[in-house]
Amino acid sequence: MTKAELYQKACMLPLLPGVYIIRDKSDTIIYIGKAKRLRIRVSQYFREGVPHDNKVSQMIAHAYAFDVIVCQSEFEALVLEASQIKAHTPKYNILLKDDKGYSYIKVTREAWPRLSFVLQKEEDDAEYIGPYTSSFAARQMAETALDAFLLPRCSKRFPQDIGKGRPCLNAHIGKCMAVCSGKISCENYNQAVKNAVHLIRYGKKDILKILNERMLEASDRLEFETAALLRDQINAITKVTAGQKVVVDPEVEMDVVALAGTPSSVCAAVLRFREGRLTDKREFLFHDTADIAAVREEFLPRYYLDDEQIPKIIAVDELPPDSEALQQALNEKRGSEVQLYVPQRGDKAHLVEMAHTNAVERLARESGRYAREEKLLDEMAQVLGLSKPPRTIESYDISNWGDGTSVCGMVTFRDGKPYKAGYRKFRMKTVLGTDDYASLAETVSRRAAEYEKYAALAAQGQGSDNYFGQKPDLLLMDGGRGQVSAAKAALAGTSLADVPLYGMVKDDHHRTRAIVDSEGREIAINMNRGTFTFITAIQDETHRFANAYRKQQMRKKSYSSTLTEVPGVGPKTAKALMTQFKSVGAVREATPDQLENTPGVGPQLAQTIYDYFHA
Template sequence: MDRIRELLENIPESPGVYLMKDKSGRIIYVGKAKVLKNRVRQYFQSPEEKDPKTKTLVSKINTIETIVTETEAEALILENTLIKLHKPRYNILLKDDKTYPYIRITTQELFPKIELTRTIKRDGSRYFGAYTKVSDARKSLEALRKIFPLRTCNRQIKEGDNQRPCLFYHIKLCSAPCAGLISSKDYNEIVKETYRFLEGRQDEVLNEMRKRMEAYAENLEFEKAASIRDKIKSITKITEKQLVLSTKFEDRDLCALVRDEINSLVIVLFVRNGKLMGKNVNFMEKTYNMSDEEVMEVFLTQFYGNGREIPPEILLTHYPASGELIEQWLKSVRGKSVNLSVPVRGDRKKQIDLAVKNAEEEFQKYRINYVSKQEDIETALDKLKEILELPDIPHRIEAYDISNTGNKGMVAGMVVFEDGIKKTSHYRKYEIKSINEQNDYACMQEVLYRRLKRLKEGDEDASFSERPDLILIDGGIGHVHAAEEVFAELGMSIPVAGMAKNDKHRTQRLVNDKIDIELKEEPELHFLIAAIQEEVHRYSLSFHKLKRKKLQKESILDEIEGIGPKRKKALLKKFGSVKRIREATVEELCSVKGISRKLAEEIKESLS
């Protein structure tokens, strides 16, 4: 307590951000404050009145670092950045926020391309979405390309290029700027029409198309007029399905919050040009210690701090804490003013009520799935803590598996589960570098040493900067002992257990020097451990198959005298695979740069 008192005395009375760390140095909470000293002190006052989550957080705090800012608005931006970077355990985080697909148009290029992406970058591109299902995004992209034939390739294209057009041109899904069949001026007119369509301004697009169709008809260019007529029909068909929420053609987002005693859900309906263009569903778990206003603030900063399009107006069910500050921040991001409001009557109230109805339906589905699954996971993690005598429920579990056949292509996989859920962005693959024999124990030691050394050295990669609360290894007590030798060498103490299988290769036991537990007696724990073991085995095996296939491809060509790296690369670039090289004629092989007739005949003989 004396140490905490000393920390509190040194905290400045300024706006800024505070970072709470546990004894391992891991950031477990990030917060902002108008006056840092006052805000941080509140965590340690009247501890008996705190909710369970805050009590647990306070008990884990070892050090507190602060970053002073000029204004509270700067603190808000910095807080959001640090939360996205470190994903602290006790901060509320949006679930699956980064996985939604967007349609991207690369505006920064002379001939912009259209494509799907899950990553938003500040590269000058325009982004439209997000789509809740990738299938919906693909269908939208397919429909768009039939109306607006934009390219999807990665070719570098200049004005007047004379490259060979691809199949998409011949099936009328691309206007072939690569072949010089359209100028950049005409191409970018198509791009602008695509923007307006995706922004919900279809009526503008239709009016201009009708004018062009009539002009072509008057000039007796009936084929061009018919082409535009077909596009008008396609656009009309799409727009008929869109719900019109306003005849005033506004652009706005509708954000509706619904919650229970534990979790929250915020749904966003995107209204563009008065039409409902799509929705986005966001889950926020364990918000029981937060007010509605605080939940909405956290949501807005994380949701719109991810590079999304920000409309001029956002309608809400709850006005956020620090609402004026949020408006200032949104204005700085958008470059124009943004109005936040909670409507109480009229059309705006009807629109937000529609968002609430959608949110309630989504939340009901979520609760049905969440409650049954979450209860089992929590039971399993509690049991894991009890069996392994861990100081706390394991938040981050890392699992490892070695995959090999003989001495070549030996690899390992690392998978991560946080609070019992897969954290696929933290998965990592390893090629075994220092072991030249089939020795699972030595391979496991190499992988663990490389992973934990990066942790010890303070690697900033999110997958390596977080300390595991538990390491699980696909194997028995021998693998556990091998891991413990690595921990000792690095001066680290991390709980570890082996996931042992029976003769039928099914998960059976959890073992280390202290325990040997039959998992079938603990159904929830058995399910969780089996899921982790199957996942790490799948992940490492898929990498091994890829590596082995690559080695097989390389070894066959490498054995042919006269085939070096350059010729091998040229052959594979031309034919795509060893199978197609084998099927090629001598004349076809000779067409590859550097392949003489004599060498082509040797290749045919060697691969026959």
């Protein structure tokens, strides 16, 4: 339908509450909203002359049809909207995802384990507690556990460094048990680490009770050193947790929410107070909009009616228009009354100001970061001789292993930072053996073919959301003249032939040294620190991504090899089993009936597989 036709249809809607569902040409849901009066709200989108911000304008440009669900009340519409958004995750609804990513607390598996805060999992044997959506909370918990149980933060290795040198400053000021002194047994140290993990997982009250019981038991056994160590840990926990500032009544659990905006973005800041202390801070950025009221109206129900724990009190900077319906929904989900209000004076009003300050500061940092990235891309364009700053950069690296199999990792940087939606993995289809040049040529040829395919679909109004339908501003190959020449020849005659192409050259120590252009000339970049650091980061990320994919394929191949040892199971069936069950362990635990559901596995083979693992 045209915009005029959609407007005419909207004018025929009732003046009743309900939910509206907007779809594009491919019948994909792109936006879901609620309205107190459907006719007024929906018609505003399609009426000529009504101003909209960037995000809403894009949504309207893609709108082709809409449906409505009439409800009995605003409350019913609000709950229905939340459930529909969760089920369909439309493109133009706000995404409740802060930009910090997930965080973990890492506990190494060794004789003398170490505990630390990390931003991502690694492929090692360590235990990872999490993931936490807030790095603030994860870091605070790790620091509290380290302080409470006097665990070491230094880089010393145990037991190798025990007895070598004097204990550090942390030991002298009472923040470390001084394992390096040799006075702490491995058993007591491991128990302290277990207690720290228990504190992180279950909180202060439970661990204090356990430690008090152990201290009394040790004292009864006349193990006074152990009892003293436990006493010190109890005192440390009490001291550390008491040192955290109490800002509200200890019995109160409360969230404080405030929003701030710029002409192009809105930030929502949420401060969580539990047991009287600030335990978490989360910030959500919404780009391409300046409508704070609209974001607030959608943010609060999305945040609390999804999977978030609802506290007794939610203090906000301003109530949304549907506050009564939201209040009712919060009460029903929590199972008791929730106080949703705007504090006018006192400590809680100051906390709302604090949340607003955090939102303003986050927007200021974001603006500063964009300015730095803008400057960096300008410098890069000058160094490489590009006609404009490269907004979208794609980088490729080939990774091989012993049997001659190769894979390629493609990473994308957009506006100076990693863009995970543009990451892709390639397995070689035509190259036999280890041949980096041929593998790179095959990869970029396939990339060009995918671009042409999705660009054609986009011209017909289809497939516009697929990343492959977008043209990069710069292509980088991990390697020198050979890799660049192979990629250039493969792209000749394609739609990507005019994209600037360079190679990233490494020195003998596997560190970025220079850039090679498509004519084979080297460009020194070490004199331009910003460009040098940025290209090094791109090269390192590409290498990491390609290697991770290679290791993943090696593990799958190893697992498949295990399955091919079963009589009657060949490579094709093993692959089907791995696709169905994801792991050999899951295949081992499956029943014959479950195994039989795998393509290519009949009743007899299913029984054979089951008998093989259960003989």
